[in-house]
Amino acid sequence: MSGSDQALAQRDANVRRIVYDAFISRGVAALRAEVAAQLSLPDPDIAASFERLAEGHVLVLQPESREILMANPFSAVPTSFQVTSGAKSWWGNCIWDALGIIAMIGGNGAVETSCPDCGEALTLTVEDGHLLGTEAIAHFAVPAARWWDDIVFT
Numbered sequence: 001m002s003g004s005d006q007a008l009a010q011r012d013a014n015v016r017r018i019v020y021d022a023f024i025s026r027g028v029a030a031l032r033a034e035v036a037a038q039l040s041l042p043d044p045d046i047a048a049s050f051e052r053l054a055e056g057h058v059l060v061l062q063p064e065s066r067e068i069l070m071a072n073p074f075s076a077v078p079t080s081f082q083v084t085s086g087a088k089s090w091w092g093n094c095i096w097d098a099l100g101i102i103a104m105i106g107g108n109g110a111v112e113t114s115c116p117d118c119g120e121a122l123t124l125t126v127e128d129g130h131l132l133g134t135e136a137i138a139h140f141a142v143p144a145a146r147w148w149d150d151i152v153f154t
Helices: 003-026 032-039 043-055 095-105 144-149
Strands: 068-071 081-085 088-092 109-114 121-127 130-132
Touching: 003 032, 003 043, 003 068, 032 043, 081 095, 088 095, 095 109, 095 121
Parallel strands: none
Antiparallel strands: 081 088, 081 109, 109 121, 121 130
């Protein structure tokens, strides 16, 4: 790897860290301008990092603004999967991601969602990494190998 490739890889790693730190600590997506300010870099450099991270399936970007839509397992917009732990909350892209958020933050939390079959409210509680007292079934309509064909739909 050349020196310039190493520098870009390091920049992308720093951008990724800031993006995930914002989601974990504040429950929101870091804006490109915020990342640029934290790294003291111009916006076009951060925009290029966002694009490389999107190409690598690390981020999903908004179609028009190219700001963050998803940094899996986090969603930058409200979804049907609200995750809470203590006083903090996040949005998961799907049930798999919502449970992934709980795993990332330490294994304790709850997912508020609804049954996709009947619409009834459903709360999944996780303590110490274990799903408690539910007989819910997660169904994935699209095989995992095809999720990135249309990750927003999936």
